Amino acid sequence: MYYSEMNSPVGNLLLLGDGTALTGLYMHDQKYRPPLPAGCRRDDRLFAPVRAQLEAYFAGERRRFDVRLSPRGTPFQQAVWQALCDIPYGATESYGALAARIGRQGASRAVGLANGHNPIGIIVPCHRVLGADGSLTGYGGGIERKRWLLDCERRHAAAGQLSFDLPGLD
Known part of the structure:
Protein backbone atom coordinates (compact mmCIF):
# COMPACT_ATOMS: atom_id res chain seq x y z
CA MET A 1 0.00 0.00 0.00
CA TYR A 2 1.06 3.54 -0.79
CA TYR A 3 -0.07 6.99 0.23
CA SER A 4 0.34 10.65 -0.58
CA GLU A 5 -0.95 13.81 0.98
CA MET A 6 -1.90 17.07 -0.69
CA ASN A 7 -3.25 20.43 0.32
CA SER A 8 -6.56 21.47 -1.19
CA PRO A 9 -9.19 24.18 -0.73
CA VAL A 10 -11.07 21.77 1.57
CA GLY A 11 -7.99 20.96 3.65
CA ASN A 12 -5.39 18.24 3.64
CA LEU A 13 -6.28 15.16 1.58
CA LEU A 14 -4.92 11.65 2.10
CA LEU A 15 -4.65 9.48 -1.03
CA LEU A 16 -4.28 5.71 -0.66
CA GLY A 17 -3.53 3.17 -3.36
CA ASP A 18 -2.29 -0.33 -4.03
CA GLY A 19 0.10 0.63 -6.83
CA THR A 20 -2.45 0.11 -9.62
CA ALA A 21 -5.60 1.88 -8.37
CA LEU A 22 -6.78 4.51 -5.93
CA THR A 23 -8.33 2.80 -2.91
CA GLY A 24 -8.97 5.83 -0.71
CA LEU A 25 -9.27 9.60 -0.71
CA TYR A 26 -9.96 11.05 2.72
CA MET A 27 -10.18 14.52 4.20
CA HIS A 28 -8.53 15.54 7.46
CA ASP A 29 -10.82 14.68 10.41
CA GLN A 30 -13.23 12.80 8.13
CA LYS A 31 -15.71 10.51 9.82
CA TYR A 32 -14.86 6.84 9.13
CA ARG A 33 -11.33 7.73 7.97
CA PRO A 34 -9.24 4.63 8.68
CA PRO A 35 -5.76 4.79 10.14
CA LEU A 36 -2.87 4.59 7.70
CA PRO A 37 -2.33 0.87 6.95
CA ALA A 38 0.69 -0.74 8.58
CA GLY A 39 3.68 -0.76 6.26
CA CYS A 40 2.13 1.87 3.97
CA ARG A 41 4.83 3.86 2.16
CA ARG A 42 4.68 7.44 0.92
CA ASP A 43 5.07 7.78 -2.84
CA ASP A 44 4.01 11.18 -4.21
CA ARG A 45 5.12 10.30 -7.77
CA LEU A 46 2.72 7.34 -7.89
CA PHE A 47 -0.16 9.71 -7.13
CA ALA A 48 0.96 12.58 -9.42
CA PRO A 49 -1.80 11.96 -12.02
CA VAL A 50 -4.63 11.95 -9.46
CA ARG A 51 -3.15 14.96 -7.67
CA ALA A 52 -3.06 16.87 -10.97
CA GLN A 53 -6.67 15.91 -11.71
CA LEU A 54 -7.80 17.02 -8.24
CA GLU A 55 -6.00 20.35 -8.66
CA ALA A 56 -7.75 20.84 -12.01
CA TYR A 57 -11.10 19.91 -10.42
CA PHE A 58 -10.64 22.47 -7.64
CA ALA A 59 -9.72 25.10 -10.25
CA GLY A 60 -12.92 24.34 -12.18
CA GLU A 61 -10.99 22.92 -15.13
CA ARG A 62 -12.05 19.27 -14.72
CA ARG A 63 -15.53 17.82 -14.30
CA ARG A 64 -14.74 14.10 -14.64
CA PHE A 65 -11.87 12.06 -13.30
CA ASP A 66 -9.85 9.53 -15.25
CA VAL A 67 -8.47 7.51 -12.36
CA ARG A 68 -8.55 3.76 -11.82
CA LEU A 69 -10.54 3.15 -8.64
CA SER A 70 -10.72 0.14 -6.34
CA PRO A 71 -12.97 0.97 -3.38
CA ARG A 72 -13.53 -1.90 -0.98
CA GLY A 73 -17.03 -2.51 0.33
CA THR A 74 -20.09 -4.73 0.29
Whole structure:
Protein backbone atom coordinates (compact mmCIF):
# COMPACT_ATOMS: atom_id res chain seq x y z
CA MET A 1 0.00 0.00 0.00
CA TYR A 2 1.06 3.54 -0.79
CA TYR A 3 -0.07 6.99 0.23
CA SER A 4 0.34 10.65 -0.58
CA GLU A 5 -0.95 13.81 0.98
CA MET A 6 -1.90 17.07 -0.69
CA ASN A 7 -3.25 20.43 0.32
CA SER A 8 -6.56 21.47 -1.19
CA PRO A 9 -9.19 24.18 -0.73
CA VAL A 10 -11.07 21.77 1.57
CA GLY A 11 -7.99 20.96 3.65
CA ASN A 12 -5.39 18.24 3.64
CA LEU A 13 -6.28 15.16 1.58
CA LEU A 14 -4.92 11.65 2.10
CA LEU A 15 -4.65 9.48 -1.03
CA LEU A 16 -4.28 5.71 -0.66
CA GLY A 17 -3.53 3.17 -3.36
CA ASP A 18 -2.29 -0.33 -4.03
CA GLY A 19 0.10 0.63 -6.83
CA THR A 20 -2.45 0.11 -9.62
CA ALA A 21 -5.60 1.88 -8.37
CA LEU A 22 -6.78 4.51 -5.93
CA THR A 23 -8.33 2.80 -2.91
CA GLY A 24 -8.97 5.83 -0.71
CA LEU A 25 -9.27 9.60 -0.71
CA TYR A 26 -9.96 11.05 2.72
CA MET A 27 -10.18 14.52 4.20
CA HIS A 28 -8.53 15.54 7.46
CA ASP A 29 -10.82 14.68 10.41
CA GLN A 30 -13.23 12.80 8.13
CA LYS A 31 -15.71 10.51 9.82
CA TYR A 32 -14.86 6.84 9.13
CA ARG A 33 -11.33 7.73 7.97
CA PRO A 34 -9.24 4.63 8.68
CA PRO A 35 -5.76 4.79 10.14
CA LEU A 36 -2.87 4.59 7.70
CA PRO A 37 -2.33 0.87 6.95
CA ALA A 38 0.69 -0.74 8.58
CA GLY A 39 3.68 -0.76 6.26
CA CYS A 40 2.13 1.87 3.97
CA ARG A 41 4.83 3.86 2.16
CA ARG A 42 4.68 7.44 0.92
CA ASP A 43 5.07 7.78 -2.84
CA ASP A 44 4.01 11.18 -4.21
CA ARG A 45 5.12 10.30 -7.77
CA LEU A 46 2.72 7.34 -7.89
CA PHE A 47 -0.16 9.71 -7.13
CA ALA A 48 0.96 12.58 -9.42
CA PRO A 49 -1.80 11.96 -12.02
CA VAL A 50 -4.63 11.95 -9.46
CA ARG A 51 -3.15 14.96 -7.67
CA ALA A 52 -3.06 16.87 -10.97
CA GLN A 53 -6.67 15.91 -11.71
CA LEU A 54 -7.80 17.02 -8.24
CA GLU A 55 -6.00 20.35 -8.66
CA ALA A 56 -7.75 20.84 -12.01
CA TYR A 57 -11.10 19.91 -10.42
CA PHE A 58 -10.64 22.47 -7.64
CA ALA A 59 -9.72 25.10 -10.25
CA GLY A 60 -12.92 24.34 -12.18
CA GLU A 61 -10.99 22.92 -15.13
CA ARG A 62 -12.05 19.27 -14.72
CA ARG A 63 -15.53 17.82 -14.30
CA ARG A 64 -14.74 14.10 -14.64
CA PHE A 65 -11.87 12.06 -13.30
CA ASP A 66 -9.85 9.53 -15.25
CA VAL A 67 -8.47 7.51 -12.36
CA ARG A 68 -8.55 3.76 -11.82
CA LEU A 69 -10.54 3.15 -8.64
CA SER A 70 -10.72 0.14 -6.34
CA PRO A 71 -12.97 0.97 -3.38
CA ARG A 72 -13.53 -1.90 -0.98
CA GLY A 73 -17.03 -2.51 0.33
CA THR A 74 -20.09 -4.73 0.29
CA PRO A 75 -22.00 -5.32 -2.95
CA PHE A 76 -24.67 -2.86 -1.74
CA GLN A 77 -22.05 -0.20 -0.97
CA GLN A 78 -20.44 -0.80 -4.38
CA ALA A 79 -23.84 -0.27 -6.07
CA VAL A 80 -24.35 3.00 -4.18
CA TRP A 81 -20.85 4.24 -4.96
CA GLN A 82 -21.25 3.38 -8.64
CA ALA A 83 -24.55 5.26 -8.73
CA LEU A 84 -22.88 8.30 -7.14
CA CYS A 85 -20.60 8.51 -10.17
CA ASP A 86 -23.68 8.95 -12.38
CA ILE A 87 -24.75 12.19 -10.67
CA PRO A 88 -23.62 14.95 -13.05
CA TYR A 89 -21.11 17.60 -12.09
CA GLY A 90 -22.89 20.55 -10.49
CA ALA A 91 -26.09 18.54 -9.88
CA THR A 92 -27.51 16.96 -6.74
CA GLU A 93 -29.82 14.08 -5.90
CA SER A 94 -31.66 13.06 -2.73
CA TYR A 95 -30.89 9.91 -0.79
CA GLY A 96 -34.38 8.63 -1.64
CA ALA A 97 -33.97 9.25 -5.37
CA LEU A 98 -30.58 7.52 -5.29
CA ALA A 99 -32.13 4.53 -3.48
CA ALA A 100 -34.90 4.30 -6.07
CA ARG A 101 -32.40 4.59 -8.92
CA ILE A 102 -30.49 1.52 -7.70
CA GLY A 103 -33.71 -0.43 -7.28
CA ARG A 104 -33.92 -0.11 -3.49
CA GLN A 105 -36.97 2.14 -3.07
CA GLY A 106 -37.39 3.05 0.58
CA ALA A 107 -33.76 2.30 1.49
CA SER A 108 -32.66 5.93 1.77
CA ARG A 109 -31.17 5.36 5.25
CA ALA A 110 -29.08 2.42 4.02
CA VAL A 111 -28.00 4.51 1.03
CA GLY A 112 -27.01 7.29 3.43
CA LEU A 113 -24.93 4.89 5.49
CA ALA A 114 -23.20 3.52 2.38
CA ASN A 115 -22.67 7.07 1.17
CA GLY A 116 -21.05 7.99 4.48
CA HIS A 117 -18.63 5.07 4.17
CA ASN A 118 -17.53 6.04 0.65
CA PRO A 119 -13.74 5.56 0.76
CA ILE A 120 -13.00 7.76 -2.27
CA GLY A 121 -14.51 11.15 -1.53
CA ILE A 122 -14.73 13.92 -4.14
CA ILE A 123 -13.91 11.59 -7.06
CA VAL A 124 -16.84 9.35 -6.09
CA PRO A 125 -19.06 12.39 -5.46
CA CYS A 126 -20.95 11.59 -2.26
CA HIS A 127 -21.13 15.35 -1.63
CA ARG A 128 -23.79 15.58 -4.38
CA VAL A 129 -26.40 13.77 -2.26
CA LEU A 130 -28.85 15.87 -0.23
CA GLY A 131 -31.70 15.33 2.20
CA ALA A 132 -35.24 14.94 0.83
CA ASP A 133 -35.91 18.63 1.52
CA GLY A 134 -32.71 19.72 -0.27
CA SER A 135 -30.77 20.25 2.96
CA LEU A 136 -27.06 19.60 3.32
CA THR A 137 -27.13 16.56 5.57
CA GLY A 138 -24.83 13.75 6.51
CA TYR A 139 -21.40 14.43 5.07
CA GLY A 140 -18.43 12.65 6.67
CA GLY A 141 -16.09 15.47 5.67
CA GLY A 142 -18.28 18.06 7.40
CA ILE A 143 -21.14 20.20 6.14
CA GLU A 144 -18.89 23.20 5.43
CA ARG A 145 -16.75 21.10 3.07
CA LYS A 146 -19.87 19.72 1.39
CA ARG A 147 -21.16 23.27 0.90
CA TRP A 148 -17.79 24.36 -0.52
CA LEU A 149 -17.65 21.46 -3.01
CA LEU A 150 -21.24 22.01 -4.19
CA ASP A 151 -20.75 25.79 -4.50
CA CYS A 152 -17.52 25.24 -6.44
CA GLU A 153 -19.20 22.87 -8.87
CA ARG A 154 -22.26 25.08 -9.33
CA ARG A 155 -20.12 28.15 -9.91
CA HIS A 156 -17.99 26.42 -12.55
CA ALA A 157 -20.94 24.60 -14.13
CA ALA A 158 -22.80 27.90 -14.48
CA ALA A 159 -19.73 29.57 -15.98
CA GLY A 160 -19.47 26.72 -18.50
CA GLN A 161 -23.09 27.20 -19.55
CA LEU A 162 -22.36 30.77 -20.56
CA SER A 163 -19.94 29.78 -23.30
CA PHE A 164 -21.27 29.68 -26.86
CA ASP A 165 -20.11 29.97 -30.44
CA LEU A 166 -21.02 32.97 -32.53
CA PRO A 167 -22.05 31.99 -36.06
CA GLY A 168 -19.80 33.25 -38.81
CA LEU A 169 -16.75 33.76 -36.61
CA ASP A 170 -13.72 31.58 -37.20
